[in-house]
Every structure is written in structure tokens, then in C-alpha cells.
Amino acid sequence: MDIKELTSPCGMGCFACGVYKDNITDEMAQSLAGMLGIEAKDVVPCDGCRSERGSIFLGTTGCPTKTCVESKGLHNCSECSEFPCENQMPVADQANIFPHNTKLYNLSRIKLNGLEAWxxxxxxxxxxxxxxxxxxxxxxYEGEDTIQSE
Structure with missing residues (x-):
């Protein structure tokens, strides 16, 4: 597995994604089909954000973050002198479905510890x-609610 190739420009790990071609299960295909309003048999697993097709969630529009990173000759946003920019700003919309709010954390960990450690x-x-x-x-945290009143 090529970690560098399977790390998106915005800091997502394609290798850890449930819709990536090597990870997708029948259950995930069913779930994705329901979200997209198509039949499970028509779900095309993702080849990764750096593939020619790019992320399956972007359709034919392409990824502005990928375009930005490539135009600057960088591997990912953590290498940019403007990091972090608005492209990594967390947003509540669909946060329960997509891990987009982990981008800033992932990129910070990449910058701090390097790609392999992240x-x-x-x-x-x-x-x-x-x-x-x-x-x-x-x-x-994992487990039961640990919020304690003081």
C-alpha cells in the first residue's frame, strides 16, 4: 500500500475509508446506495482521491482542494504556507456521515509527526x-459518559 498515494490532499486517509475499493463491504455499498438513491449493484467503489476519477462524492466537478495543492506542487495542505485555510474549516453539515471534520486534525498530525506516523x-x-x-x-473518548460535576 502506498500511503502517500492514498492520502488525500486535504488529509483524509483513503486507505482507512469505508468506500475505498479495498475496504468496501456489501453493507457499506447498501448504505451508500441508500444515500445516493441508487441500487447497491450500481455503487462504484472509490479508487482514492488522487486517482484520475477522484473522490466518488465529488461527481464530475473535481476537487478544488486537490486542484489547489497540485497547482502549488505540494502533496497535501499541511505543506502550504497558508495552512490552515478555509478549505479545512470544520462544519456541522453531514458531520455524522462524513469524516470531513477530521481533515484539520489529520493535517496537523501529518505536519507534527510525518505522514507515516499519522x-x-x-x-x-x-x-x-x-x-x-x-x-x-x-x-x-470511549465508554460511558465521564462528564463529572465539580
């Missing part, structure tokens, strides 16, 4: 995003 933790980061609980000031 790749080793990318699956855990995505798991915590979707399965973890949130406590103000604590970040994601």
Missing part, C-alpha cells in the same frame, strides 16, 4: 470520530 493512527482517528463520545475540553 497513517499508523489514521484508522483509530476515524474510529474515534464515528464511535467516540465527546466531552467539552476532553475531546473524544
Amino acid at each position: 497513517a499508523a493512527e489514521a484508522g483509530m482517528i476515524q474510529q474515534k470520530y464515528f464511535k467516540g463520545k465527546f466531552a467539552p475540553g476532553k475531546g473524544p
Whole structure:
């Protein structure tokens, strides 16, 4: 697996994505089909954000972040002198479905520890995003609610 090739310009790990061609399950294809309003048999697994087709979620429009990174001759946004920019700004819209709010965290971890070290933790980061609980000031955690009154 080529970690560099399977890390999107915006800091998502294609290798840890449930719709990436090597990871997609029948259950994920069914879920994706329901979201897209198509038959599961018509779901085309993603080849990764850096592939010719790019992310399956962008359709034919292409990715402005990918275009920006490529035009600057960079691998990802963490290498940019303007990082972070508005392209990485978290937003609540569809945050329960897509891990887009992890981009800024992922890019910061890449910048801090390097691509390989981040790749080793990318699956855990995505798991915590979707399965973890949130406590103000604590970040994601696993298990029961640990908010204590003082």
C-alpha cells in the first residue's frame, strides 16, 4: 500500500475509508446506495482521491482542494504556507456521515509527526470520530459518559 498515494490532499486517509475499493463491504455499498438513491449493484467503489476519477462524492466537478495543492506542487495542505485555510474549516453539515471534520486534525498530525506516523493512527482517528463520545475540553473518548460535576 502506498500511503502517500492514498492520502488525500486535504488529509483524509483513503486507505482507512469505508468506500475505498479495498475496504468496501456489501453493507457499506447498501448504505451508500441508500444515500445516493441508487441500487447497491450500481455503487462504484472509490479508487482514492488522487486517482484520475477522484473522490466518488465529488461527481464530475473535481476537487478544488486537490486542484489547489497540485497547482502549488505540494502533496497535501499541511505543506502550504497558508495552512490552515478555509478549505479545512470544520462544519456541522453531514458531520455524522462524513469524516470531513477530521481533515484539520489529520493535517496537523501529518505536519507534527510525518505522514507515516499519522497513517499508523489514521484508522483509530476515524474510529474515534464515528464511535467516540465527546466531552467539552476532553475531546473524544470511549465508554460511558465521564462528564463529572465539580
